[in-house]
Amino acid sequence: MKRCELLIVGAGVAGMAAAVAAWDSGCRNLVLADRADRSGGILPQCIHEGFGLSAFGAELTGPDYADRWAAALKRTGVQLLLNTEVLSVTETKTAILSSREGLGELGFERLILATGCRERAVGSLPIAGTRPAGIFTAGQAQALINLRHQSLGRNILILGSGDLGMIMARRFTLEGKRVIAVVEQNDHYGGMARNHHRCIEQYHIPMLYRSTVSEIHGVGRICGVTLTQLDSGRREYISCDTLITAVGLIPERELARGLGDPDWLYLAGNCHRIHQVADSAAAEAEAIGKRIMQEGQR
Ligand SMILES: Cc1cc2nc3c(=O)[nH]c(=O)nc-3n(C[C@H](O)[C@H](O)[C@H](O)COP(=O)(O)OP(=O)(O)OC[C@H]3O[C@@H](n4cnc5c(N)ncnc54)[C@H](O)[C@@H]3O)c2cc1C
Structure with missing residues (x-):
């Protein structure tokens, strides 16, 4: 079974920001998986302006804001797996993935769930x-x-x-x-x-x-x-x-169900709490990406 140091589920703004921060903090074996065929999560459908005032000092549309994070991700060596759904996560730190290649297993040391939210x-x-x-x-x-x-x-x-x-x-x-x-x-x-x-x-x-x-x-x-x-x-x-x-929006935490509160599991973005603005989801996720690496060095 393949293994990675850090698995991040969800390549919305939270997943991308966490991945960039973890990479910049020294994590070199990092997988970012998303079931969609592109990164950005909810942002590509938010074509109105109003994103990125604090992160980029500009009022961007959702797609432009997602592109900024995708560009930041691109300069890292993070392995981005698109069209890849994480079906479940076990207590033994293994994720079951479903992709075009079929079902697979991926072991990990730490896991960030950045799976967004669902609507009531x-x-x-x-x-x-x-x-x-x-x-x-x-x-x-x-x-x-x-x-x-x-x-x-x-x-x-x-x-x-x-x-x-x-x-x-x-x-x-x-x-x-x-x-x-x-x-x-x-x-x-x-x-x-x-x-x-x-x-x-x-x-x-x-x-x-x-x-x-x-x-x-x-x-x-x-x-x-x-x-x-x-x-x-x-x-x-x-x-x-x-x-x-x-x-109303409900944090999407299905994958965490039954896992308890293990010290290797982190929640970021709307999966953790509903963020009104994307910059806030990104800032929270960046902090988690950095913290994970600091905790790993202790
Ligand atoms: C309609 C709308 C308008 C908004 N307008 C603004 C605005 O004007 N300005 C602003 O700053 N903020 C706005 N926001 C808020 C901001 O967009 C969100 O807070 C932020 O984008 C959430 O990012 P996220 O990464 O947590 O979640 P998401 O963007 O939802 O990303 C979650 C990702 O996880 C993936 N995923 C989920 N489960 C799995 C799984 N099991 N396996 C693999 N992948 C999985 C999904 O495919 C998705 O790509 C708006 C939000 C919405 C919904």
């Missing part, structure tokens, strides 16, 4: 009614529009006013769609003020606070939702052909 799906929400076509998470919608150039609907309702919900409200508006409203259960938007200003205020998109979607209607395709005003209990039918849910 509509099925996890207490919403009555049917589950017809036309319901997407914000990340799914972003990938379909920005990477696959698909048109998802005309009359859009967005549930959740975190950064992702607000960014997608602007994205649909720029696509010429009608964003009926962004619906938020709290009395304040959930994302950054910067995104509220740039994505909601500047495009005059209605926000409905202290409200939620309580029922979905439609057979085949969604035709509307019932909105409930949380303070008054007032219910209102709103006609729409697309519902976007932006109701």
Whole structure:
């Protein structure tokens, strides 16, 4: 079985930043694996500007920001394995990999999980009614529009006013769609003020606070939702052909399940905690990449 000193799972910004830092700190037997066919993680679908202010002193798009980290990675000798999914990790420090060559094993001394996060799906929400076509998470919608150039609907309702919900409200508006409203259960938007200003205020998109979607209607395709005003209990039918849910991100730590808390396991980026900005995920991961090498020298 092949072995490496450090295995990093996930070549998003966190995985790349950790790999560059570990390499720069002296690690010379380092494997970075990602199931996708390119590095960058979530960033290639984030075509808006707003990345890299603290890391690079510039407002970059997600793809440009990913390219900067990919260029930094390229100058190292880190072994990047794309199209390679890590299926499981054992307590005996072995990873089971699935790639085009088939299944394989890779032993490691230390492991960084930089596997990002997943979106909370509509099925996890207490919403009555049917589950017809036309319901997407914000990340799914972003990938379909920005990477696959698909048109998802005309009359859009967005549930959740975190950064992702607000960014997608602007994205649909720029696509010429009608964003009926962004619906938020709290009395304040959930994302950054910067995104509220740039994505909601500047495009005059209605926000409905202290409200939620309580029922979905439609057979085949969604035709509307019932909105409930949380303070008054007032219910209102709103006609729409697309519902976007932006109701939270969950760190993706499936690979760590059952491993306990071994001293060779580290979590970085959104796998560790949800980072609002990519620079923060990168900074955390860089620190971990450096720390691992310092701890190895003790
Ligand atoms: C829609 C959206 C908009 C954003 N906008 C901004 C913004 O404007 N400005 C800003 O600074 N930040 C923004 N962010 C935040 C920032 O993009 C993220 O915090 C950061 O990119 C997360 O990086 P990551 O490496 O932790 O995760 P990810 O980018 O998700 O990377 C995780 C990687 O792990 C891989 N992976 C997962 N499991 C496995 C496995 N078992 N085997 C192999 N590979 C695996 C995945 O394929 C993926 O490539 C935004 C985030 C989102 C979602």
